[in-house]
Amino acid sequence: MDNMQMDQNDAAAEIAKAAGTIRKINMEKGTVTIAHGPVPELEWPAMTMGFKATPEQLMNLKEGDEVEFEFTSKGMDSVITSINSD
Numbered sequence: 001m002d003n004m005q006m007d008q009n010d011a012a013a014e015i016a017k018a019a020g021t022i023r024k025i026n027m028e029k030g031t032v033t034i035a036h037g038p039v040p041e042l043e044w045p046a047m048t049m050g051f052k053a054t055p056e057q058l059m060n061l062k063e064g065d066e067v068e069f070e071f072t073s074k075g076m077d078s079v080i081t082s083i084n085s086d
């Protein structure tokens with residue numbers, strides 16, 4: 001294992017912030033689809049995509065809600081760490 005490589009992977013999992021609109025919530029799968037604005041930290045443009053989330057994070061949210069959220073992104077997995085509706 002190359003330690004330098006591991007450090008770079010850890011850095012990729014830092015928390016990023018975004019704002020957007022909830023398009024779909026799937027409680028069974030623990031996913032939420034959000035149309036989010038640009039994420040400068042990750043050099044992401046605005047897009048609609050799925051995030052993993054816990055039932056506790058999703059239970060007070062509904063489709064159409066405007067939200068601000070924080071997440072980690074590693075490979076194809078983006079996982080919400082906190083989410084709040086405006």
Ligand SMILES: [Cu+2]
Nearest residue numbers: 044047048049
């Ligand atoms: Cu995205």
